[in-house]
Amino acid sequence: MDQSVVEAPKSPWGPVAPEPPSCSLTDVMSEQLAKQLEDENKTPTFTDPSADLFPSDSSETTSDLMLAKMLQMQFDKEFDDQLRREEKKFNGDSKVSISFENYRMVHPYEDSDSSEDEVDWQDTRHDPYRAEKPQTTPRKGFTGKGKNITTKHDAVNCGRKNTARMDKFAPEVLVGDGLGMDLKLSNQVFNSLKQHCHSEQRRSARLHEKKEHSTAEQAVDPRTRLLMYKMVNAGVLENINGCISTGKESVVFHANGGSLEEEPVPDEVVLKVYKTTLNEFRNRDRYIKDDYRFIDRFSKLNPRKIIRLWAEKEMHNLTRMKKAEIPCPDVVLLKKHILVMSFIGKDHVPAPKLKDVLLSSEDTKGAFYQVLHLMQQLYQECNLVHADLSEYNMLWHEGKVWLIDVGQAVEPSHPHGLEFLFRDCRNVSTFFQKRGVSEAMSVFELFNSVSGLNIPVGEEEEAEFMAEIVALEKRNEDHVQRRGKKSFPARCDDNDPPLQPDSDD
Ligand code: ADP
Numbered sequence: 001m002d003q004s005v006v007e008a009p010k011s012p013w014g015p016v017a018p019e020p021p022s023c024s025l026t027d028v029m030s031e032q033l034a035k036q037l038e039d040e041n042k043t044p045t046f047t048d049p050s051a052d053l054f055p056s057d058s059s060e061t062t063s064d065l066m067l068a069k070m071l072q073m074q075f076d077k078e079f080d081d082q083l084r085r086e087e088k089k090f091n092g093d094s095k096v097s098i099s100f101e102n103y104r105m106v107h108p109y110e111d112s113d114s115s116e117d118e119v120d121w122q123d124t125r126h127d128p129y130r131a132e133k134p135q136t137t138p139r140k141g142f143t144g145k146g147k148n149i150t151t152k153h154d155a156v157n158c159g160r161k162n163t164a165r166m167d168k169f170a171p172e173v174l175v176g177d178g179l180g181m182d183l184k185l186s187n188q189v190f191n192s193l194k195q196h197c198h199s200e201q202r203r204s205a206r207l208h209e210k211k212e213h214s215t216a217e218q219a220v221d222p223r224t225r226l227l228m229y230k231m232v233n234a235g236v237l238e239n240i241n242g243c244i245s246t247g248k249e250s251v252v253f254h255a256n257g258g259s260l261e262e263e264p265v266p267d268e269v270v271l272k273v274y275k276t277t278l279n280e281f282r283n284r285d286r287y288i289k290d291d292y293r294f295i296d297r298f299s300k301l302n303p304r305k306i307i308r309l310w311a312e313k314e315m316h317n318l319t320r321m322k323k324a325e326i327p328c329p330d331v332v333l334l335k336k337h338i339l340v341m342s343f344i345g346k347d348h349v350p351a352p353k354l355k356d357v358l359l360s361s362e363d364t365k366g367a368f369y370q371v372l373h374l375m376q377q378l379y380q381e382c383n384l385v386h387a388d389l390s391e392y393n394m395l396w397h398e399g400k401v402w403l404i405d406v407g408q409a410v411e412p413s414h415p416h417g418l419e420f421l422f423r424d425c426r427n428v429s430t431f432f433q434k435r436g437v438s439e440a441m442s443v444f445e446l447f448n449s450v451s452g453l454n455i456p457v458g459e460e461e462e463a464e465f466m467a468e469i470v471a472l473e474k475r476n477e478d479h480v481q482r483r484g485k486k487s488f489p490a491r492c493d494d495n496d497p498p499l500q501p502d503s504d505d
């Protein structure tokens, strides 16, 4: 069969690839052709150069990389776990903690796959519990659109705002970490908290005022404080501990003694600070203005110095009493209106006043005889009348009665000295009679027994007795006038130095 070759028509788009030669059925059946086709199929079809280099290893390499990454991930996870444990151990329960965060192997898996048991891991730079700051509502009063409108009355926003406003409460009001906990306070709760906060502030201001005021009341004004500070600074006192008593005319402090001019000061002392407010002293003028020992100076002194005179008077009286071995505080130092003396008591606890101590009847009787003897000593040996003697100014210490508070004590020749003695006797007699001491003398007997005078006790008892006392005082006064105060026989001369003028006055 002839095969005619037909020329292909020219294509306007260029040369057309020649058609594969068609083959006859015999060709198809030919073994040679079959072999040729097989060879053609074996030729590689891709042209990747790497595939050429490692044609058969590519899938295995990918697995290794994956494996390495997984191992690294596992290692990092364990490292982080260990770091967490160490951080926890390091910080313990301390409120201030140190973060090991920077040493952590940060991994993507951490963000996507944090498990429950990692809750205690806390990034200190970002507190997940810290709530968002409350949103501020724009002036128009709402945010959002349509269904999503949030007005300024939105409960959640309001609650957060209220919590944030607690920050503005006074610093002493502990508001806790409400903001940190995303606490939402209702208006009602917030308002009552605010009200409570204001009333607390007002209350504490009142307390403060009262404290300030009472400090002034206690005579511890800046001048006094400076004096006290100087005593500590000079080493006379080691420290001033606290107030034992606040009276109308003085404040008494407990302090620990140091040393004075290389002499040790008693370990426990008191500072009796005479008040520099004059009101209380006005009505006590009579004790000092007519005391011949001070009469010259009294008229020349200004009120502040008169108060110092009281402290000085107490010091002189105590010195006299000490000489007569009357149980009373030892004088340590006088500095202006502050008198430092030994402490009657032990371990910061002052000895109780006679009025406060409950004694057996035997001890009460003994106490009466002690007081009788003390009064006699005071009058006869010290030439003094206490002038404020009562169960308030007698302490019970080491089984003995101690006399204190002798600032106002006067000599019996004082124009009212015997009247003062009579008053003292009445206080003592009444107290012991009330305490059931049958031996306690009547006021008249006591007066005569102390003074050595023999004023008769008549029918009209007190009136007559008082008349006699006043007559005696008058006679005494005339005597003083006639002979001049300088020649007045003072039975006890304590040779105390006169009041030194102060450098700062
Ligand atoms: P006031 O003139 O204010 O009555 P006091 O001298 O009586 O002053 O002291 C007031 C209180 O202070 C006393 O009742 C006593 O409790 C205490 N007190 C005073 N001096 C001493 C002291 N030396 N030792 C212990 N306590 C004292």
Ligand code: MG
Residues within 6 Å of the ligand: 247, 392, 393, 405
């Ligand atoms: Mg007193």
